[in-house]
Each structure stands twice: as structure tokens, then as C-alpha cells.
Amino acid sequence: MRSIAELGEFGLIARTRRAASSGGPSVRLGIGDDAALLRVRRGQDTVVSTDASTEGVHFRWRNAHPRTVGRRAMLAALSDLAAMGARPLAFTWALAAPPSLPLSRFDALLAGLLAESQPQHCALVGGNVSRAVRTSLTLTVLGSVPGGRALRRKARAGDRILLTGVLGASALDRLRAERSGGRIRHLPASRLAAGRRLARTAGVVGCIDVSDGLEADLGHLLGPELELPLEPARLPRAPGFERACARLGVSATELLLRGGEDYELLFSVRGNAPSASTLSRRLAVPVTELGRVRRGSSGRRAGGWRHF
Amino acid sequence: MRSIAELGEFGLIARTRRAASSGGPSVRLGIGDDAALLRVRRGQDTVVSTDASTEGVHFRWRNAHPRTVGRRAMLAALSDLAAMGARPLAFTWALAAPPSLPLSRFDALLAGLLAESQPQHCALVGGNVSRAVRTSLTLTVLGSVPGGRALRRKARAGDRILLTGVLGASALDRLRAERSGGRIRHLPASRLAAGRRLARTAGVVGCIDVSDGLEADLGHLLGPELELPLEPARLPRAPGFERACARLGVSATELLLRGGEDYELLFSVRGNAPSASTLSRRLAVPVTELGRVRRGSSGRRAGGWRHF
Structure with missing residues (x-):
């Protein structure tokens, strides 16, 4: 007998989406964002x-x-x-x-x-x-x-991908608490104000929050036919992050790419969108440009948090 | 150390309501209905x-x-x-x-x-x-x-209280399944159409659905300072209900008053509201008048489903 564990979280979401099929007259966007x-x-x-x-x-x-x-x-x-x-x-x-x-x-x-x-x-x-x-x-x-300004999960080849804040802090804190027997202390910053500002910024196309880990959520933003090669060295992190990772004996790259629970905004822009530094000033948060979207799926790896 | 069991479901809801205190600019009605x-x-x-x-x-x-x-x-x-x-x-x-x-x-x-x-x-x-x-x-x-037509939990002395459908069927089915080792079969009827019609009917003041049991939900509709003496003989029930209760050795009155999961609508009317028989025709469901609200709390008993 097959169990839900065989499908996993995303398999179950896809299955739910197929079963639910139709929306109602008021539904503009259903399951999947x-x-x-x-x-x-x-x-x-x-x-x-x-x-x-x-x-x-x-x-x-x-x-x-x-x-x-x-x-x-x-x-x-x-x-x-x-x-x-x-x-x-x-x-x-x-x-x-x-x-x-x-x-x-x-x-x-x-x-x-x-x-x-x-x-x-x-x-x-x-x-x-x-x-x-x-x-x-x-x-x-x-x-x-x-109406019509919501930031859905959207991107196409040629779009630039940007990210608010830094990565890895939540995962690092969780590991530290586990190893030391101490308590979790880290609280991700709220990006509500930044998200609202992005929705009003010309050229900003799509957005997702990084909850499962950068690599997994980038996959959700881009979909199966696009990719963005990530350069770990360019990923934003807090000062002293490498040293803290080394002390715990964990890979900094692993936490940056797959740590999860960052709750930063990962978004796609095109055309006349402002530069990372202009956006950073407007949103009053650090903004890093991660690169440009291209066709392909060679760089894709399964990742992120597994529920089942 | 006190546990949540000491407060019970309704104590916890009241506690939550106090803690939440303020609504926002868009909130017309918060916790408690x-x-x-x-x-x-x-x-x-x-x-x-x-x-x-x-x-x-x-x-x-x-x-x-x-x-x-x-x-x-x-x-x-x-x-x-x-x-x-x-x-x-x-x-x-x-x-x-x-x-x-x-x-x-x-x-x-x-x-x-x-x-x-x-x-x-x-x-x-x-x-x-x-x-x-x-x-x-x-x-x-x-x-x-x-706007402004939602049926809240409201009643005052002099209001008449009416009820759609019949009571006890869900509790009877649950007991039957328990005793026989069989499966639950009963599905309560949807009262969505009846509720929408009630919200557009002049003289209909307040409404609650009977989920915890008639006695308990009547208490929620009336609040602490009003009462409605219930006459078990007048409570609506399906044909053969007494016989089925007798076969299972349970009190019909108990199931009618405290069985729960009836999901019928219990509502208060005043002034020029239509009679039970007119409402029954308009809503296309049986409607029974249970009596008239008066001041007092002598008839009140604690009842309904206890979560903790």
C-alpha cells in the first residue's frame, strides 16, 4: 500500500491541485504560490x-x-x-x-x-x-x-534575480542550539514593508520567500525549464558567518544554499528595474543580485526541507 | 502548575480574546462568534x-x-x-x-x-x-x-427562538456506530442556502449553528443574562428517533439537548419576522419555534462537548 511519504510534500501539493481543479468566480490564483x-x-x-x-x-x-x-x-x-x-x-x-x-x-x-x-x-x-x-x-x-499587483512566482530567461538580506542565520542558530543544548534565539526580520514596496516597483516581476532554502525556493520561482547558476561566494551572509560555521564544523555553503527558514525575499526583475543598490536604498534592506536567469536545468538539485 | 485543561476550550477562547484585545481598521467582528x-x-x-x-x-x-x-x-x-x-x-x-x-x-x-x-x-x-x-x-x-447583514450571536428578552431541521441524528449515528462496531454514516444537511435567506429576512436578528449541542449553543446565542426554557417534547426530531434511542438504551432527551454536531441553525427573530411555517416554506427546510427569550439564567446548565 502506498503511503503519503512516497509522494512527499510537493507531490501531495501537486496531487491536491489536480483534485481541486477548478477555482470559483472570485479566485484569481489558487494552489501553488x-x-x-x-x-x-x-x-x-x-x-x-x-x-x-x-x-x-x-x-x-x-x-x-x-x-x-x-x-x-x-x-x-x-x-x-x-x-x-x-x-x-x-x-x-x-x-x-x-x-x-x-x-x-x-x-x-x-x-x-x-x-x-x-x-x-x-x-x-x-x-x-x-x-x-x-x-x-x-x-x-x-x-x-x-488588484493585479501581487508578486507571483514568475520569471523568464534574461530576468535578473535578487535577494533581500542575508542567508544561513536561521540554520546556523538551530545547529548552535542543537549542539550546545541551548535555545533558539534567532528571529528572521519581517520583510512585509520590503514586499509591499517591491509590488509597487516597476520591473519587479515575481517573488517568493526563502523558507525551504535558497536552492529549493529558487527552483520554485524559476520552474522546471529555467536555471540560475549560483556562486556560493556571492551569496550574502552575516559578518563572521564562516568562522561560526567552522566552529560548528558545518559547511557554510550548505547552510547558505539549503539552510532554510531565512524568510528573505527572492525576486525576479527585468527591463527598467532599479539596480540592487538603488533597491537596497528604497527598501532599506541589503539587496544582492544573484545573477541572470537562463534556459536549462543542469544546475538543479533536489533540496530543502523534507516533511515526509 | 496550571494546565490548559483547567480553563477548558471556552476559558481559553476568552483568554485569547483578552490577549488579542484590539482589532485592526478592517475588523468589524473579531473573536467570539x-x-x-x-x-x-x-x-x-x-x-x-x-x-x-x-x-x-x-x-x-x-x-x-x-x-x-x-x-x-x-x-x-x-x-x-x-x-x-x-x-x-x-x-x-x-x-x-x-x-x-x-x-x-x-x-x-x-x-x-x-x-x-x-x-x-x-x-x-x-x-x-x-x-x-x-x-x-x-x-x-x-x-x-x-455589508452589515451578517447574522451575529444576538438576542434580547422577548425575541422568539427558532431552529431549522431536526436534532440528535448525528449523536445517534455516532452511538450506533460505536455500539455496533459499524461506520458513521450520517451527514448533516448543508444550511448555507437557509442561512443566506435568513440574512435577507426582515426581523431575523441573530444566529448560531448547533455544533456543541442545542443547550450549549443556545447559551452562546443568548449570553449570560437571558434564558429560554426548553421543552424536550417540542424539540424537532426525525421519525422513529425515540424507538432508535430506546434500542440503544440512551435517553432521547439527552441526545436532543446535548448530542451535538447537528449543524442546524438556531436563530432569534423579533418584530415583523415571519412565522415558523412561513420561514419553513421560504427556506425549504423544517423550522420549529422553540419559545420566547426571557431574562434569567435559572435554566442554564453547562453542557456540550468538552475538549479538555
Whole structure:
């Protein structure tokens, strides 16, 4: 008997997409991007995305403060809105937890969610609480974007690919916590403001957030027929990153390419798009140009986080 | 150390509501009703609700076909839109499951969801698949309702309370399946069309769907200072209900009042609202008047499904 493990996460998503087939009259974009788009109002699209964090998969109580778990879960969910260029409106949460979950942990989880959502004016408007063997947190975020301006996963040969911020910090912190028995401390920066600005910038074509790792998400942005040879030496990283990797005995290149949970924006531009340095000034974040898209798939490798 | 079990589901919802405090500029109704309301467009509100079904809590593989699990999960989620008088737009799902989940079960779950969502033009637009110890299904449904017409949980002294359909069928079926080792077969009827019609009917004031059981949900509709003495003999039930209860050795009154998962609409009307028989004709479903709301809380008992 075949199990879902044989298909893996992306196989299951493709299968779901085929089964769901048709959209409705309001659906502008369905399964397969960072978020879905609904046209509720002329000139404005509603953006919706669902994201889950599960104990033992995405977090472990022994190495993360529950407030950090909440903050990271919210940052991950909001990152999908950022990648669409959307403004957050509201969110719902579904908490599944064992009855023995300490109330202090519930409070800290919730405080963590709100610590990230409130500065973005993203209101908690509902949810669900139910019993489970392990704790999990499912967040559905709603946002809005001017009609037709959402940044989908799009690129073509000749486009330049750019990236906000630096890579590898989240993976490095996770490894450090694992090796030292300490706690996860790193919180990715919110790129909501940068995403909104990108959606209003001429020449910016497509965008994805780096959650599974640069290499995997670049594959999602480009699709099966395009490639971008990555030069590890050109990938942006924090000062002292190599030294920290060497201390832990891990490959810096591995973490930069496949670390994941960076939540930086990876985007495609063409034509009269501004240069990396101009964009960096406008977005008020570092922006690095990674290269130019070409036809082919020779450089492609499977990578990223495997759920099953 | 206090655990979340001490507060219970409704205590946790109240705690969440206090912590979340403020809404955003688009939030018309936050935590505490069947769904939240966002004003995205002048004259139209967006409705959002999240609902979870968990293995071992809401369903068991041994007594429910996975397609039935999917259909029931979707019916439960759509019922919250029905209770607001909303038209469904789209939904997202978050599936958490062990890697060993048979692919046939995944397919049947999804087919069950779509069997209920597609006739309602509620498109599956996204979601999340992740690993977990037990299977759970979190659905977030989006709908729309003409601005200011959503049916909230509202009633005042003097209002009449009415109910669509019959009670107890879901609980009876669950008990039958448990006792016989057979499968759950019952599927609650969709009340989406009835809810939309109610939202356009003059004199209809408030509405809730009966998910936790009539007694508990009546308490949610009326709030702490109102009551409606229920006469079990007047509660609507399917033909042969008493006989079936007697065969299983369970109290018919118990199932009618506290069985739960009926997903009928319980609503308050006043003034020039039509009679039960007129409403029944218009909604094309049986409608029963249960009585008149008065001040007091003497008849109140705690009831309904306890998660913790």
C-alpha cells in the first residue's frame, strides 16, 4: 500500500491541485504560490495563506522558548504575505495541544504570535482550540494587495534575480542550539514593508520567500525549464558567518544554499528595474543580485526541507 | 502548575480574546462568534472561520470512512459560514498526518472535502501539509455577506427562538456506530442556502449553528443574562428517533439537548419576522419555534462537548 511519504510534500501539493481543479468566480490564483488571491473588490485582491508549526517537526520545547515558537510561527506565516507584496489584514490560529500543556506556555505562545502580528496591524480574529497528542499551531493569514499587483512566482530567461538580506542565520542558530543544548534565539526580520514596496516597483516581476532554502525556493520561482547558476561566494551572509560555521564544523555553503527558514525575499526583475543598490536604498534592506536567469536545468538539485 | 485543561476550550477562547484585545481598521467582528467579519469593500463583508478535526477527538479511522471524515469536516466548517448568512468563496486546508498515512486515505479525505465544497462553489485555494503523530485537518473558510447583514450571536428578552431541521441524528449515528462496531454514516444537511435567506429576512436578528449541542449553543446565542426554557417534547426530531434511542438504551432527551454536531441553525427573530411555517416554506427546510427569550439564567446548565 502506498503511503503519503512516497509522494512527499510537493507531490501531495501537486496531487491536491489536480483534485481541486477548478477555482470559483472570485479566485484569481489558487494552489501553488506563496498565497492564494481572491478578487473580492474591484481594484483590490484578498490574499490568503495557511501555515503550520508542529512540535517535533518545526520546533521542540526543549530548545525554544514558547514565545519564540509563537514569534517564529507568525513570522513564517506573514512572510508568505510579504512575498506577495500584500498588506496584512487579520489572522486566525488553530491550536492543537495536549490537555497537560501548561497555561504559561499557552500564554507565551499567544504573546509571541501577537508580538509579531500587532506591529503589522494584523488582528487575531478567530480560531480553534482542540486536543491533540502533540502541540501544533496552524495560522491562516489574510492580506490585501492592489488588484493585479501581487508578486507571483514568475520569471523568464534574461530576468535578473535578487535577494533581500542575508542567508544561513536561521540554520546556523538551530545547529548552535542543537549542539550546545541551548535555545533558539534567532528571529528572521519581517520583510512585509520590503514586499509591499517591491509590488509597487516597476520591473519587479515575481517573488517568493526563502523558507525551504535558497536552492529549493529558487527552483520554485524559476520552474522546471529555467536555471540560475549560483556562486556560493556571492551569496550574502552575516559578518563572521564562516568562522561560526567552522566552529560548528558545518559547511557554510550548505547552510547558505539549503539552510532554510531565512524568510528573505527572492525576486525576479527585468527591463527598467532599479539596480540592487538603488533597491537596497528604497527598501532599506541589503539587496544582492544573484545573477541572470537562463534556459536549462543542469544546475538543479533536489533540496530543502523534507516533511515526509 | 496550571494546565490548559483547567480553563477548558471556552476559558481559553476568552483568554485569547483578552490577549488579542484590539482589532485592526478592517475588523468589524473579531473573536467570539461563528466567524470573524472583515470590511474589505464598502457594502460587503468578508467572513472567515477556522475549524479543526483531529483523529481520536473528532473522528476515528476505525469507525469512519476517510471520505466521510472529509465531508463532515467540510460541513462543520461551512456551517459557520451558514450561521453568519454568508456565501462561501474559498477555503484552505492544513493536513497534518503521519508519513505512513495511506495515499488512498489522503485521496479519500480530499475527495470528501471537495464533495461538499464544490457544489457550494467554495474553491480550495491553498494549504499546508506537514508531518504529525496523528492526523488532523484544519480548515479555514472564507465567505462574503452584504455589508452589515451578517447574522451575529444576538438576542434580547422577548425575541422568539427558532431552529431549522431536526436534532440528535448525528449523536445517534455516532452511538450506533460505536455500539455496533459499524461506520458513521450520517451527514448533516448543508444550511448555507437557509442561512443566506435568513440574512435577507426582515426581523431575523441573530444566529448560531448547533455544533456543541442545542443547550450549549443556545447559551452562546443568548449570553449570560437571558434564558429560554426548553421543552424536550417540542424539540424537532426525525421519525422513529425515540424507538432508535430506546434500542440503544440512551435517553432521547439527552441526545436532543446535548448530542451535538447537528449543524442546524438556531436563530432569534423579533418584530415583523415571519412565522415558523412561513420561514419553513421560504427556506425549504423544517423550522420549529422553540419559545420566547426571557431574562434569567435559572435554566442554564453547562453542557456540550468538552475538549479538555
